[in-house]
Amino acid sequence: MPMKIYNTLTKKKEEFIPLEKPIVKMYICGPTVYDEAHLGHGRTYVAFDLIRRYLEHRNYIVRLVMNFTDIDDKIIDRSKREGVPIEGLTNKYIRSFLKDMEKLKVKGADIYPRVSEHIDDIIEFIDILIKKGYAYVSKGGVYFHVKKFKDYGKLSNVKLDEEKIHRVEDPNKRDPADFALWKFAKPGEPSWDSPWGKGRPAWHIECSAMAIKYLGECFDIHGGGSDLIFPHHENEIAQSEAYTGKSPWVKYWIHTGFVTVDDEKMSKSLGNFVTLKEILRRYDPEVVRFFLLQRHYRSPLEYSEEGLKDTMNTLERLYNTLENIDAVLRDSEIKYKLEREDRETLNTLTDLWMKFYSAMDDDFNTPEALKYVFEVSSCINRYMTASNRPNRSTLLLARDFFKIVGEIFGIFDKYYGSSQSEDEEFKHLVDILIDIRNKLRKEKNFPLADEIRDKLKKIGIQLEDTPKGTLWKRVV
Incomplete structure (x- = not known):
């Protein structure tokens, strides 16, 4: 039976056939590092970790890239509010995020590119879009002209005349649906030199530039939470396919469902979130991981x-x-x-x-x-x-x-990581103690026999007397 994956782009399950079998190239949108990760983040990255593990179990070689957004309005605002340098703030939350992922046993990516370390790649990317006529320079920065890309909306089914893509009126845009590629610097903000003036990358451009740099002009899987389908991933497709001239840029788009609280999406903006740090203090990380995997990755997961x-x-x-x-x-x-x-x-x-x-x-x-x-x-x-x-x-x-x-x-790490690593000498020692205990019971020396049983239990060895003899097992 062939493996099938639901593709958000085609809205159906498709047989999984990677472009360069047995290699699978995968890009996962990483966090914006201005705060602690919450359970919703954990759900997304644990789900994609399971997908990666299963692909590897099926003998694919997964090459995984996951970015860190370390330049963003929220990061700048928090840096100013707390009076700390941006680099110190982002490094703190990157370390915290990776520590949370390690506890949840999420396998590491092959590379974690940061926006701040790929400014030259992003500038070069934007410059090509301008030369191809897909982008233009305005007073506010550089914008992607959406109407130039005829397939806009193919991932999200959003139409250009829909109200939700006109959320921010900007006199610097040729069209309300256009989105920023490069933002000109405001006083006191971090900035870099560019052919169009000092500024910084806008949000969407970073993933296109870094994914293409590390995975090539076309790759197998791009993933993230369902909230990224529009506008982030829709805009990524537009700018990437305009840049490469190739379609589809990504063969399979995979999106995870939300963690919900009382049927509402868990999010920082609603204030209904629980951080991974908090929940991992109260529950074993393996319990949290198993909880996140019991529902299908595309379905909502109610937290309780x-x-x-x-x-x-x-x-x-x-x-x-x-x-x-x-x-x-x-x-x-x-x-x-x-x-x-x-x-x-x-x-x-x-x-x-x-x-x-x-x-x-x-x-x-x-x-x-x-x-x-x-x-x-x-x-x-x-x-x-x-x-x-x-x-x-x-x-x-x-x-x-x-x-x-x-x-x-x-x-099952507590079993396969510990029980199965016990050497034969330890097992033999337990069997000797059981044999001594059985002889004591035959001699009716029950107090000493019970003492052996109780002391074994204290070190995690539970005895069970059955008609077939005395069995022992570890108590996890």
């Missing part, structure tokens, strides 16, 4: 404390399944003749694994994929409870499935 607590409990149940598998594995055996329950369980696990892949291949459908993860958990738990002699290969198949899920979703 109840939702996070439910996620924490769900994740704990999956961890319990992993620990149960690990415990039963120690007393399992390789069967050369499978019993009916062994065959049925193997068939069920194989079928669910294939359904997991089918869901992920269908536009990264995480809710559907997780449904099969939970079914695998139920299936293997039933098998371990019912079988008197669990087949080692069956248990290993289930554990391998969860390992792949963990790699794609960025979860």
Whole structure:
């Protein structure tokens, strides 16, 4: 079954065929670094991290570029308000953002270009647009003449006569829909020399210039939040395709849904946001990450404390399944003749694994994929409870499935990062203590046997006495 991705540009799911297989070139719009990142930012970057991880799991080589907007009106205003240099302010929030992403296990981009370090590239880009007749110099700066680009609106379906593209009346524009490429400097603002006068880049031009510099004139995936479709990404397409003369500039456009609070978009302007720093102080980062991935990336995600607590409990149940598998594995055996329950369980696990892949291949459908993860958990738990002699290969198949899920979703580190790295000497030591405890119980020395059990529990080892013998597992 081919992998399909919903393309905002064509408004339909399309088979994913990269331009230079197996390389996938991806550009993600990064943050404007004037404040702490909130949960809505986390949702976008965790979603694209899952997309990247799945592509890599499918043996693609992902080349990822994500920018930092470090020159912007909001940055200038905050710098003035707090009396701190712009560079110090932006460096502070870039470090903070990267630290949040590291906690959420978002894999790093190959490069994080900053606007302030690509002024020459942006000036050259604008100069070519002027020479081609797509841009013009005015008293306010340099503007892109939208009516010169006949395909304007193809991403967002916005028409030039719609009121929402005439939000700001500017006498310096030839047409109300035109957008700025270069802003002339106001007193006290940071500025750079250009052929048209001292100034700074406007917002949209930065992503076009940096994406083309690092990924080429055409590339595979451009992504961001749904709020960027218009005007940011629409304007990027116009200026980029005017610059290169090639269409489409980007083959697949991917956009994430909003995090909502009481059905309203989480945003700083509405004051209904929660920062990643705050939520990561109250919840394990893996819980937050799993919460952000349980809804489809294009759907709205309602934030609530109840939702996070439910996620924490769900994740704990999956961890319990992993620990149960690990415990039963120690007393399992390789069967050369499978019993009916062994065959049925193997068939069920194989079928669910294939359904997991089918869901992920269908536009990264995480809710559907997780449904099969939970079914695998139920299936293997039933098998371990019912079988008197669990087949080692069956248990290993289930554990391998969860390992792949963990790699794609960025979860289960507490198991695969710690439990599986235990050396044989540690496991052997626990088995020796269990053997001693069992002998003490036979001798009816229950106080000392209980003391061994309690002390093991204090270091995260839980014993369970069953008709099949004493099993142990780590308590996460």
